[in-house]
Amino acid sequence: MRVAVVGVGYSGFNANTPDLNWKEITLEAAARAYDDAGINPRKDVDSIVTCAEDIWEGFAIFDEFVPDQLGGVLKPTCTVCADFLFGIATAYMQIKSELADIAVVEAHSKASDILTFGETIKFAMDPIWLREIGSAHPYYFAALEMSQYINECCITEEQIAEVVVKNKNNALKNSSAPYGSKVTVEDVLNSPMVFDPMRKIEIAPRADGAIVFVLANEDVAKDLTDTPIWVKGVGWWSETSNYDTMSFNAVYAYKAAKMAYKLAGITNPAKEVDIAEVDDRFAFKEFQHLEALQLSKRFETGTLMREGYFAKDGELPVNLSGGSLGIGNLLEATGGQKALEVVLQLRGLAGRRQVEAETGVAQAWRYIPTASGAVAVFGV
Amino acid sequence: MSVGKKDISCPPEAPGTPLKDSDIAEKKVTYVEDHPDIRYAWTAGQAISRFLNELKKGKLIATKCNKCRRILFPPRMFCELCYKPIDDWVYVKDTGTVQTFSISYIDPDAKPLEKPVIVAVIAVDGASKNMAFMHVLGEVEPEKVYIGMKVKAVWKPEEEREGSVTDIKYWKPIEG
Numbered sequence: 004m005r006v007a008v009v010g011v012g013y014s015g016f017n018a019n020t021p022d023l024n025w026k027e028i029t030l031e032a033a034a035r036a037y038d039d040a041g042i043n044p045r046k047d048v049d050s051i052v053t054c055a056e057d058i059w060e061g062f063a064i065f066d067e068f069v070p071d072q073l074g075g076v077l078k079p080t081c082t083v084c085a086d087f088l089f090g091i092a093t094a095y096m097q098i099k100s101e102l103a104d105i106a107v108v109e110a111h112s113k114a115s116d117i118l119t120f121g122e123t124i125k126f127a128m129d130p131i132w133l134r135e136i137g138s139a140h141p142y143y144f145a146a147l148e149m150s151q152y153i154n155e156c157c158i159t160e161e162q163i164a165e166v167v168v169k170n171k172n173n174a175l176k177n178s179s180a181p182y183g184s185k186v187t188v189e190d191v192l193n194s195p196m197v198f199d200p201m202r203k204i205e206i207a208p209r210a211d212g213a214i215v216f217v218l219a220n221e222d223v224a225k226d227l228t229d230t231p232i233w234v235k236g237v238g239w240w241s242e243t244s245n246y247d248t249m250s251f252n253a254v255y256a257y258k259a260a261k262m263a264y265k266l267a268g269i270t271n272p273a274k275e276v277d278i279a280e281v282d283d284r285f286a287f288k289e290f291q292h293l294e295a296l297q298l299s300k301r302f303e304t305g306t307l308m309r310e311g312y313f314a315k316d317g318e319l320p321v322n323l324s325g326g327s328l329g330i331g332n333l334l335e336a337t338g339g340q341k342a343l344e345v346v347l348q349l350r351g352l353a354g355r356r357q358v359e360a361e362t363g364v365a366q367a368w369r370y371i372p373t374a375s376g377a378v379a380v381f382g383v
Numbered sequence: 384m385s386v387g388k389k390d391i392s393c394p395p396e397a398p399g400t401p402l403k404d405s406d407i408a409e410k411k412v413t414y415v416e417d418h419p420d421i422r423y424a425w426t427a428g429q430a431i432s433r434f435l436n437e438l439k440k441g442k443l444i445a446t447k448c449n450k451c452r453r454i455l456f457p458p459r460m461f462c463e464l465c466y467k468p469i470d471d472w473v474y475v476k477d478t479g480t481v482q483t484f485s486i487s488y489i490d491p492d493a494k495p496l497e498k499p500v501i502v503a504v505i506a507v508d509g510a511s512k513n514m515a516f517m518h519v520l521g522e523v524e525p526e527k528v529y530i531g532m533k534v535k536a537v538w539k540p541e542e543e544r545e546g547s548v549t550d551i552k553y554w555k556p557i558e559g
Contacts, residue, residue: 024428030461045466061423071463118422131415 006098007224007231008216008381009105010040011346013339015212016330018115018181025060025113029213030072033109036215037074041227042105044074048217049103051075054083054090054110054335058126061116073109073215085239086110086367087214087339088377092237094218104223110336111213120209128372129244139198142206142285144371146198148251149287153200155252158290160200162305164191166286167204169314170322174329176315176355182208183329205286210331214339216346232349235362235380236269238262242374249374253288256295256366259378263364264297267380272297277360278348279319280341282368282376283326292366293321296378315358323348323356338367338377345381430458433472435546441538445510447471456510475509477536478557482506482515486525499525505534505554521553533557 012035014028023031037044051073055065062068066082069075083090087110094106117123121140128134128141137143153163168191174183186204194204224231240258242249260272269275281292290308293299298319299307307313313321324330324344333340345363347353361383368376406412427435430446434457437444446455446469448462456475461468484503490496501520506512520528521537534554544550 021426022429024426024431027428027430027460043466045464058421061425071459072461074463074466076463113426116423116425118424119420122420122422126419126421130417134417135415 004099004101005221005224006095006234007219007221007228008234008346009219009224009227009231010036010038010042010217011215011343012036012039013179013212013214013343016179016181016210016333016340017212018208018210018331020113020115020211025111025116025213026068026072028113028211029109029111029215032111032213032215033073033107036107036217040217040219042217044107048074048078048105048107050094050097050106051078051080052083052090052093052097052106052108053080054085054087054108054339056084056335058123059112059114059117059334069109073107075107079103085375086335086337086369086377088237088342088365088367088379089239089338091216091218091234091338091342091379092239092377094216095234095237098218098220101220105217105219108216108218108339109213110339112209112333112336113211114209114332114334115211117209124371133246133372141371142201143198144246145206145285145288146201147246149285150200151251152287152291156290156301156305158287158305160192161188162308163205163286163290164188165308166283166289167191167328169308170283170289170326170328173315173323173356174325177325177329180325180329181210182331183325201285201287205328207284207327207332210333212333212336212340214336214343216339216342230350230383232346233382235382236263236265236267237377237379238264238266239377240375244373246372253291253295253368253374253376255374255376256292256368256378257297259376260296260364260366263378263380267382269362269380272364273299273319276319276362276364276380278323278345278358278363279321279366280324280326280344280363281321281366282337282341283322283328284332284337284368284370286328288368289322289326292368296364296366298364315356320358323353323358332370334370337370338365338379341365341367342379342381349381349383428460430460434458438548438550439541439544439546441477441541441544441550443475443477443507443516443536445473445475445514447473453511454509454514456507456514456516473509475507477538477551479505479507479516479534479554481520481528481530481532481534483530484520484528486528501525501528503528503534503554518548518551519553520555522555527556
């Protein structure tokens with residue numbers, strides 16, 4: 004029994020949302036997803052999974068806040084304290100195990116509600132071993148990884164700049180991408196060096212938004228839609244919380260992708276995957292993740308990026324949505340934005356961004372200071 | 384053994400190895416202290432913004448669902464049972480009935496309170512069942528409070544209200 008995406012909805016994405024609270028943006032996304040799927044959540048939904056991290060929300064035990072805005076009062080609901088793609092994996096298992104015929108996955112970001120973003124990130128650092136060191140904004144954590152990675156892989160400033168140029172220009176074709184702009188390599192190289200070797204423009208700014216997916220088993224999916232998008236594989240992986248024993252090389256993404264590809268029966272990802280949406284919340288991460296997903300080989304990614312291999316009209320378009328650099332950092336909803344773009348592309352609903360694609364992969368990382376992440380493979 | 388102002392009996396203690404405050408102060412116990420500075424400003428959104436602004440005027444506002452016919456309090460933009468947008472705004476009264484209460488003697492830091500706090504869930508007049516306001520009671524002796532007691536909001540003076548649930552100082556019994 005296969006598992007399909009039968010409905011998607013989203014709200015945003017915006018740099019700020021002063022008029023609506025997190026419940027109201029989630030409601031908007033959910034209402035659209037249920038309409039897209041043609042279902043009534045009060046009658047048809049068997050299970051709801053929300054992906055939320057209490058520290059981003061500012062209140063604890065988020066499980067209690069899941070039901071209302073998703074039509075889930077008095078239904079089986081739970082929170083997965085991780086990215087949206089971990090929620091897709093959970094819903095996939097619930098359907099595969101026949102606990103649910105229809106399961107809903109939701110994630111949202113109200114990042115604009117957080118007044119002390121740096122301090123909030125630091126809350127994830129070991130309080131004894133890491134948190135007390137220095138007074139820099141924890142973005143340095145990504146810069147440490149970048150420094151080691153670009154050194155090992157001989158990646159140049161110009162090559163990193165190409166990621167920013169590609170994604171921010173892609174975002175101009177996405178009316179839901181608030182950070183799109185017509186930047187050039189020169190513009191990127193003129194951006195202030197804020198965490199040497201990382202420039203300001205290479206860091207995705209924060210954004211608000213919500214994404215809701217409706218998943219169903221094969222029989223239900225075929226009743227509901229002529230265009231089911233199959234969840235072909237899911238994977239997730241964690242390394243360790245210690246920066247000194249992390250790979251600094253996105254092994255979490257490599258392992259998560261291996262797991263997802265195995266389920267999907269993909270043996271040569273670079274040939275079989277048509278499009279990818281990967282976590283680019285720091286520009287260098289796109290390089291790392293492309294290699295981890297076996298969509299590019301180490302030492303070759305920079306050249307391919309330069310040649311336009313990952314551009315809209317390239318061999319393997321990556322972050323057609325504009326990526327996190329163009330849309331913003333959606334916290335735990337990041338993987339939701341990635342999966343959304345893949346599904347819209349596979350359904351032929353991506354508007355000016357549309358390319359030909361039958362198989363797409365979405366990948367998200369759990370952000371600094373982690374070495375954890377998840378991958379989902381979708382296909383027609 | 385007593386805690387706070389009220390005698391609370393406990394089962395016999397099982398003696399362990401007691402730690403003195405001085406053991407902690409002298410770092411005989413190894414620990415690291417941190418006081419994270421994490422702050423938020425939650426967007427109130429459509430429904431709660433209106434609710435808070437009405438509090439400034441000394442009024443309680445709710446929303447209405449014409450399908451299940453419930454008066455939803457505090458207000459929300461959608462009925463969570465019918466899963467549809469609300470149909471109307473309606474004022475409810477600043478009077479109600481004590482649905483449940485607790486006379487609380489201990490503060491969140493587990494220290495005795497000077498005066499007990501009477502926390503109550505108040506079924507607000509005009510709102511539907513299970514639509515209530517959790518608040519505190521005042522101008523009443525703890526032993527006189529009962530479930531079913533009629534109460535009324537005591538508001539802060541208008542110039543002191545700031546659009547917060549604490550614009551109501553407390554709820555007091557309605558005589559008679």
